[in-house]
Amino acid sequence: MKILTLHCDYIKFKALKKAVKNIDDTEAIKEAEVKEPLVVLTAVEKGDTESTIQDLIQSIEKTSKDVNTRTIVLYPYAHLSSNLASPSQALEFLQKAESLLKKEKFNVTRAPFGYYKAFELKVKGHPLSELSKEFKADSSSQETQGNVVVEEKYDPSQLLREISKTKLDTSKLKDNDHRILGQKLDLFSFNEVSPGMVFWHDNGFYIHTKLKEFVTFLLNKYDYKIINTPQILDAKLFKISGHWDHYRKNMFLTKYENRDFGVKPMNCPGAMLIYKTRSRSHKDLPIRFAEFGEDHRQELSGVLAGLFRVIRFTQDDAHIFCTKEQIGDEIAHMLEMIKTVYKDTFGFNYSFELSTRPEKFMGEKKDWDSAEKVLEDVLKKSKAKFKINKGDGAFYGPKIDIHIKDSLGREWQCATIQLDMQMPKRFELSYIGADGKEHTPFVIHRTILGSLERFIGVLLEHLNGVLPLWLSPRQIKVISFTDRNQKACENFVAELKKEIPGIRVKEDYESETVQAKIRNAELMKTNYVVVIGDKEESSKTISVRPHGEKPKFNVNVSNFIEDLKKELSEPYKN
Numbered sequence: 001m002k003i004l005t006l007h008c009d010y011i012k013f014k015a016l017k018k019a020v021k022n023i024d025d026t027e028a029i030k031e032a033e034v035k036e037p038l039v040v041l042t043a044v045e046k047g048d049t050e051s052t053i054q055d056l057i058q059s060i061e062k063t064s065k066d067v068n069t070r071t072i073v074l075y076p077y078a079h080l081s082s083n084l085a086s087p088s089q090a091l092e093f094l095q096k097a098e099s100l101l102k103k104e105k106f107n108v109t110r111a112p113f114g115y116y117k118a119f120e121l122k123v124k125g126h127p128l129s130e131l132s133k134e135f136k137a138d139s140s141s142q143e144t145q146g147n148v149v150v151e152e153k154y155d156p157s158q159l160l161r162e163i164s165k166t167k168l169d170t171s172k173l174k175d176n177d178h179r180i181l182g183q184k185l186d187l188f189s190f191n192e193v194s195p196g197m198v199f200w201h202d203n204g205f206y207i208h209t210k211l212k213e214f215v216t217f218l219l220n221k222y223d224y225k226i227i228n229t230p231q232i233l234d235a236k237l238f239k240i241s242g243h244w245d246h247y248r249k250n251m252f253l254t255k256y257e258n259r260d261f262g263v264k265p266m267n268c269p270g271a272m273l274i275y276k277t278r279s280r281s282h283k284d285l286p287i288r289f290a291e292f293g294e295d296h297r298q299e300l301s302g303v304l305a306g307l308f309r310v311i312r313f314t315q316d317d318a319h320i321f322c323t324k325e326q327i328g329d330e331i332a333h334m335l336e337m338i339k340t341v342y343k344d345t346f347g348f349n350y351s352f353e354l355s356t357r358p359e360k361f362m363g364e365k366k367d368w369d370s371a372e373k374v375l376e377d378v379l380k381k382s383k384a385k386f387k388i389n390k391g392d393g394a395f396y397g398p399k400i401d402i403h404i405k406d407s408l409g410r411e412w413q414c415a416t417i418q419l420d421m422q423m424p425k426r427f428e429l430s431y432i433g434a435d436g437k438e439h440t441p442f443v444i445h446r447t448i449l450g451s452l453e454r455f456i457g458v459l460l461e462h463l464n465g466v467l468p469l470w471l472s473p474r475q476i477k478v479i480s481f482t483d484r485n486q487k488a489c490e491n492f493v494a495e496l497k498k499e500i501p502g503i504r505v506k507e508d509y510e511s512e513t514v515q516a517k518i519r520n521a522e523l524m525k526t527n528y529v530v531v532i533g534d535k536e537e538s539s540k541t542i543s544v545r546p547h548g549e550k551p552k553f554n555v556n557v558s559n560f561i562e563d564l565k566k567e568l569s570e571p572y573k574n
Ligand SMILES: [Zn+2]
Pocket: 266, 267, 268, 319, 445, 446
């Protein structure tokens, strides 16, 4: 179906003579003058279906709202298409459209089909007064909903100007705000076309990638299996998991072949399905599925705040399927991981909160009591500081949250451990126990870093942008003292790259002063600045300036490279 909608001051039309034999459109109005109408010139085409009419109605509803009129003139207009439907079908569709519009309380005038007509109209001049659209039914199936192909008029360069307006307003931000650091250090950006979703630049994505690498190292150490599940899943799945009832408002919904789909806000349902792909024995448990899940959750645009509050984020998520007896050991290993990451690697102070049964809960009281007891015992045994948040657990089970304190004294909730006694039942998960009978496993949902985006934001502000060497996108900058020393610099870089493949090194042989180059490297939070001049060349050494420190002269090249290797492997020792 092709239509052309015209928002007019008026239209006058008059049927003159029949143009199609065997068709008598007796119900239509043969002559009229209508004021302030939305005129819909319509050509019904071969292959149009019921869903095409729905698309037409939806489109009329939208346009009439946009131009603020409830008066519609439905006007058959064959000249829009060279692929017209049969006259009888076209008439039937127009009549249906008329009655549907009337049901929606539109004031409808339908001009007659199958007549030569004279007409006169005056189109208003505003941008929405003329719109042409095409609705196509899916050719693969007559029953399925049509894909709406909208042929709108638009000006790409105007649109480009609109989306290019996105600019960070730094007037209210502190200097070490991660949004300012992100821009200054060329780490990431945001654009209005994708609210709350990060555009990671090369330097920023390096941090993201290195964090995942580090987490992967720990996952292997603790015998996790790393999985990956789809982004878009049938709404049925979220009804099973319970997200539909508790979380739908925050989900992005979409349609495919007339089925309702949701973009996953969490990774649990996918993990449940992988568990269910085969029968499991108690000997297989615990099964630890980890996933760097890309999740989308709708947030009001007003609350979005750089990396701290985003719509799309990566979680270092995991789901552990285990028996009741294994819960204690599983939680204990998670507390160990948390210590390794937060205390040993990043030097954060942290504390735990144990949240217990809320007023509205699923399951049996006695199961809750014993689950809470297990979590409390593990926390006590780990000698960790914790407080109890009575009634603050999730509806499906108690949980442990960790709170970290950054250098500015702010508290952040990052890692979370949630014991789930409900989802395994809803998904009818089972394993064969030692007794040969079927049992339902427990599921523990847990993240260590939480949202990688938020963690990177916290880390950037905590360290004022100066990242540890292994995470830093700007590790080494090499500067020649004079042009004479460039060759020696190039030889040094070649040796460095050979010894440490993948090292991030920038060579600077520009004609600026050495002081200016060093200052620039400091501003860009480069970890080490290496300078080679005549003295260094003749003694076969280098001078090295660690970020924010005084330079060290006469440094032996192989010692420096060995030290770098040690520093890069630092987090992997824990
Ligand atoms: Zn989960």
